Amino acid sequence: MQRLNFTLDADAVQLLERLADKYYHGNKSQTVRAALESLATHVGHDGWVVAGYTPVQLTDDIACHTCGSPHHEGEVLYRPVFERGQSPQALAHIPAEVWLDCPGCVEERFTA
Numbered sequence: 001m002q003r004l005n006f007t008l009d010a011d012a013v014q015l016l017e018r019l020a021d022k023y024y025h026g027n028k029s030q031t032v033r034a035a036l037e038s039l040a041t042h043v044g045h046d047g048w049v050v051a052g053y054t055p056v057q058l059t060d061d062i063a064c065h066t067c068g069s070p071h072h073e074g075e076v077l078y079r080p081v082f083e084r085g086q087s088p089q090a091l092a093h094i095p096a097e098v099w100l101d102c103p104g105c106v107e108e109r110f111t112a
């Protein structure tokens with residue numbers, strides 16, 4: 001355990017007190033800890049994230065990697081391009097399997 005000193009403005013102090021009272025029986029240290037853990041989950045972790053997609057015209061029938069919908073020869077699906085980054089969905093390794101997403105899943109990923 002280590003004692004930390006830091007300064008908060010009045011709004012932050014009020015927020016901390018409200019959250020501590022409501023969820024942690026007034027324990028502010030526990031509240032700050034929970035807030036940090038929640039932030040870390042939200043910000044995500046280091047890994048490979050999808051940075052974009054390249055279109056691929058199918059030469060075979062294949063299912064969308066994400067939703068499993070069937071697609072046929074001649075249709076255009078999208079292959080993800082990975083780069084290092086932080087995200088709650090970050091992958092530890094670049095996937096080895098064939099990964100093609102349908103246009104619907106690509107749009108959803110970038111509007112979510």
Ligand SMILES: [Zn+2]
Nearest residue numbers: 064067102105
């Ligand atoms: Zn799909």
